[in-house]
Structures are given as structure tokens and as C-alpha cells.
Amino acid sequence: MRGVQGIVARSVDGISVVVGALLATDVRFGGLVEGTPDTAYITFAVALTLVIFPAFGMYDSWRGRSLPRQLSQVALAWCTVQAIGLVLTFSLHRVELVSRLWLVYWTAIAACFLLLSRVGAHYILSKARNAGINIRNVALVGDGIHTEAVKEKIRITPGSGFRVAAAYNTRLVSAPHNCAEKPFDEFGDFVDYVRQRGIQEIWLALPLSEEASIHRFVSEFSEDLVNVRFIPDVKSVALFDGGVIDLVGAPAINLIASPLASRSLVKKEIFDRLFALAALTALTPLLLGIAIAVKASSSGPVFFRQSRKGADGRTFRIFKFRTMRQHAEVAGIVTQATRGDPRITRVGAFLRRTSLDELPQFINVLKGEMSVVGPRPHAIEHDEIYRKVVNGYIHRYRAKPGITGWAQVNGFRGETDRIEKMVKRIEHDLYYLQNWSFALDMRIVIATVIKGFAGSNAY
Structure with a gap:
């Protein structure tokens, strides 16, 4: 602006x-x-x-x-x-x-x-x-699902100020033309139309393998006052939709890397710290009351602390209110809580059912080890098991783990007694990472407050 x-x-x-x-x-x-x-x-x-x-x-x-x-x-x-x-x-x-x-x-x-x-x-x-004012006409180059997806995004956001005025089909064979924009199959005709009509934007919706085609368009319009933009189709090779970043002064596209840009991470970090500080301040009376109830329910510490993996696989100690009686675990094995688990105290059952046992994790958020919203952290022993059998499990470490997440508000929480449950949870975690926005975080926070503190899978 x-x-x-x-x-x-x-x-x-x-x-x-x-x-x-x-x-x-x-x-x-x-x-x-x-x-x-x-x-x-x-x-x-x-x-x-x-x-x-x-x-x-x-x-x-x-x-x-x-x-x-x-x-x-x-x-x-x-x-x-x-x-x-x-x-x-x-x-x-x-x-x-x-x-x-x-x-x-x-x-x-x-x-x-x-x-x-x-x-x-x-x-x-x-x-x-x-109304047709302040519109920038776009000539779209490409063919296939990716090109149609770009075209659809322009169509459903008319307020963005872009309109597809021409489309060049990069396939050698002619394709049926049933669209509103001017279609072209011949390169020369397309070039003449762009120049005669004063098209301001040329968008190359092409796969990375189309280097020759990209170079052809850039060379042709290098002396014209037209913006030539490359919208790469990287879905076939990239895990996430990787945006262009500046890497040691050179543009780069993330194929397998954190899908959250540096600016997004800063915004998320600021929100996390402020939200955690406000939550801990506002919930102090409740936290003290729960701590007294936990201490009175059975012998042992108020907090349960366990090692978990965070962003980039870094290990940290997570805080929870203790909900079980003290017991010994076999080294290297963590037994998940089950319905009617005798280890769970009466106070602990209520805390787990309402997720109030998770509130001390705002301390982890304030320390920068966790986020308010993100993939839920699992016990390290479970990480080692599931990363070998669930595709994409390792990519949960691309972001900080959260107190709540997209999987949890969609009902995938609690015990994962079947591999199918974990697969669904990971699918939702990866969806969150691929589609992250501050608005999505707010949606998850609101959904957690409304329906996320209690559920049939929490025990």
C-alpha cells in the first residue's frame, strides 16, 4: 500500500x-x-x-x-x-x-x-x-488439476481484484474449451492477445519439471510491462504447500520443511505467551483449588511431569495435574489409561474427563516449550512406536505441540487402543499444519472452550 x-x-x-x-x-x-x-x-x-x-x-x-x-x-x-x-x-x-x-x-x-x-x-x-473497477486481468498458463485449482481460487474471491481473461493450454493436443476466458493453444496467438489487450498479469501454474516452458514465457515477456508470476505445482514432490522463502539471499521453495513461515511463527509465539500469561493469571484460584484437591486425594506430588518431544524433536518436561495413584512403570513402557483404570483417583477421573488436568501446560507455553494450539504431544515411548507404523507421524514435530489441537476438537483424543485411531489423529494434525492460520487457531480455541473440555473419549 x-x-x-x-x-x-x-x-x-x-x-x-x-x-x-x-x-x-x-x-x-x-x-x-x-x-x-x-x-x-x-x-x-x-x-x-x-x-x-x-x-x-x-x-x-x-x-x-x-x-x-x-x-x-x-x-x-x-x-x-x-x-x-x-x-x-x-x-x-x-x-x-x-x-x-x-x-x-x-x-x-x-x-x-x-x-x-x-x-x-x-x-x-x-x-x-x-463492478469491474480496479481489476487486474490475468492470463493463466498451464493445464491440469493445479491450473484449475488456481482458476477456482480466483473465481471464488472476486473481491481480490483478479480476473482470468485468457488461458493458454500447454498440452500439445487441443482440449475442449468450456470456460468464460479466452482459450489459446498456439503460443504466438497467446502472446499477441496479451500484448494487444494490455494484460497485466501472466501466471504460470506449471510443475517444476516445466523449466523450458517457464524460460520461454520469461524470455518472451522480459521487455514488456507485464508481471510474470510462477505458481509452482509442487504437490507431487512436496509434503506441504511450500511458499517461497529467502535463504541466504536466494529464493527457495520448502519441499519438506516447517509449513509455518518465520513471520507466522513470531505471531504465534506472541499470541501463545500473552494467552498463557492471561490464562494463568485468571485461573490462579482454580489452579490452587485443584492442587489442594489432588494433594488430598492421594499421596504424591501435585504435578505429574513426563518427558515429551516438542518442535524439531527437542525434549521437554510436560506439566499436568497428577490424576493417578503413584505406581511403578516398566522401564521403556508407558501404559495408557483405560476406561475404569484402577490407577486413576476419584479426583483424577473428574480432571481427566473435563481436561482440567491439562491446565498446568500453560506453564510450558509460557516457557516456550508448547503452543496453545498444535499437535498434542505423546509419550516418547509411544512416539518411537507410532513413527514406524504411521506415515507422516514424524512431521508432527514441525511445530510446537499444543494444549489443544485440530484432532482433539474433532473427537480424536484419549486412548489410542487401535492403530486406526492414531492414523486419524495424525491425519488431522497434518491437516492443521498444512492449513495453519491465526483464524484456525482461534476457531480451535473457541471449539475447545465450547465442547473440548469434556468428551466420551476422555478417561
Whole structure:
């Protein structure tokens, strides 16, 4: 987003922060009174917003970006601004000058304005583009399922501002043409059409093996003011949809690597730490009550700690409330809990059924060993068994394990007494990794709160 648009966007964000603070003051104190609001704090927040938001891509071009993704980025960026401001306030010993309730109101109100401004801009742009304004015509090159998938994505997102105006079939034999765009089978005719109609975009939806075809199009249009973009079909060789990354100054495509980009990992890390801190603070009375109940139910420690594997296979000690009576395990063997297991205490049965025994794992999240959402960690002994018999099991280590996950909210939790159960769980874990977004994390968190704390498979 450049020029006037960028200035307008930054101005709207700054105004949203200031207006949010003033409205929060009115809600909290019933109007402006002496000493409120803290103008220095608000000024710092505005300045920090204009510094932090660009780092989250807030002012990059919106074309082709989904609205949910934009809104999740705005929410995370604003929470980051407020978190940094709060840390600075504590550091400067000015916390007594800031009303906590006012800060909550300000954060919520300003967030609403920031999100509504994006929704409004997205609505206006979508309407304009649906009416044929601000459209970029695309000439799509390729053939097969991947090309059709790209075409379908353009079709179902008309607000993105792209429209397929021409399609070049790379197969030698002619294919039936039953589409709205102008079809071509001859290279020369396609080139003439692109130049005569002033097509702005050429998208090469080709497999990696089509090096000669890619070079042919790049050479042909190297002297034209047209964007030639390569959308590689890597599904046949890549485990995840690998985006292009910068590797020692050179572009690279991940074929087998973490599907989460570095920027995404930073956002997820910030959310995890803030969420864990808030959860531990809010749940302190409940945690203390559970700890007392566990201690009173049977002899032994309050917490059960066990080694698990995290991101990249690193080992860490997971925290849970102890739900079983103390017992000895055979070295190298971990016996899963079963329905009616005599080792489980009465308090432990309730904790396991409601998943309250998992709450201490927010400590692991705060330490950076786990994430709020991700593949659930298994006992190391089970890891060694299942990685040999379940395809793709090893790739669960591509991300931090989570307190909850896509598999759990879809009913795949508890005992895995059959290999088919573990296969289904891994399928859901890999789906999560392949389709990760901040919006998906929020969906899983909400689903966990609504239905995930109790289930027939939890015992």
C-alpha cells in the first residue's frame, strides 16, 4: 500500500487508537477528568502502532489477501502494541497512573475501530472490483488439476481484484474449451492477445519439471510491462504447500520443511505467551483449588511431569495435574489409561474427563516449550512406536505441540487402543499444519472452550 492510500491507512489507525482511548475514558470515568487519560501513554501507543503495524504487513497491498487473515493480523498487531506499552509502563514504575479497567476498555474499543476500518475498506474495494473497477486481468498458463485449482481460487474471491481473461493450454493436443476466458493453444496467438489487450498479469501454474516452458514465457515477456508470476505445482514432490522463502539471499521453495513461515511463527509465539500469561493469571484460584484437591486425594506430588518431544524433536518436561495413584512403570513402557483404570483417583477421573488436568501446560507455553494450539504431544515411548507404523507421524514435530489441537476438537483424543485411531489423529494434525492460520487457531480455541473440555473419549 503506497502513496496516498498508505498515508490514509496510517492516519485512520492513529485516529482509531486516540478515539478508542477517549471513548474508554468516557466509559470508565464518565468523561475527561484531571489526569485522565494519560496523554503520554496514548501518544507512545500511536507512535508504536505506526512502527509495529508495518512489521505485521498491515500496509502491504490488500490485493489477493483474505479478509479473515487481515483481521487476525490487525488483532495480533494491536495486542502486541498494548503488551509492549504495558511492559514499558511497568519498567518505568508508572503502572499506578494507568487504570487497568480503562486499559481493557481502550484495547477493546480501539480494536473494534481498527477491525471495522479494514472491514469497511475491504467492502468498498470488493464492491468496486465486483463492478469491474480496479481489476487486474490475468492470463493463466498451464493445464491440469493445479491450473484449475488456481482458476477456482480466483473465481471464488472476486473481491481480490483478479480476473482470468485468457488461458493458454500447454498440452500439445487441443482440449475442449468450456470456460468464460479466452482459450489459446498456439503460443504466438497467446502472446499477441496479451500484448494487444494490455494484460497485466501472466501466471504460470506449471510443475517444476516445466523449466523450458517457464524460460520461454520469461524470455518472451522480459521487455514488456507485464508481471510474470510462477505458481509452482509442487504437490507431487512436496509434503506441504511450500511458499517461497529467502535463504541466504536466494529464493527457495520448502519441499519438506516447517509449513509455518518465520513471520507466522513470531505471531504465534506472541499470541501463545500473552494467552498463557492471561490464562494463568485468571485461573490462579482454580489452579490452587485443584492442587489442594489432588494433594488430598492421594499421596504424591501435585504435578505429574513426563518427558515429551516438542518442535524439531527437542525434549521437554510436560506439566499436568497428577490424576493417578503413584505406581511403578516398566522401564521403556508407558501404559495408557483405560476406561475404569484402577490407577486413576476419584479426583483424577473428574480432571481427566473435563481436561482440567491439562491446565498446568500453560506453564510450558509460557516457557516456550508448547503452543496453545498444535499437535498434542505423546509419550516418547509411544512416539518411537507410532513413527514406524504411521506415515507422516514424524512431521508432527514441525511445530510446537499444543494444549489443544485440530484432532482433539474433532473427537480424536484419549486412548489410542487401535492403530486406526492414531492414523486419524495424525491425519488431522497434518491437516492443521498444512492449513495453519491465526483464524484456525482461534476457531480451535473457541471449539475447545465450547465442547473440548469434556468428551466420551476422555478417561
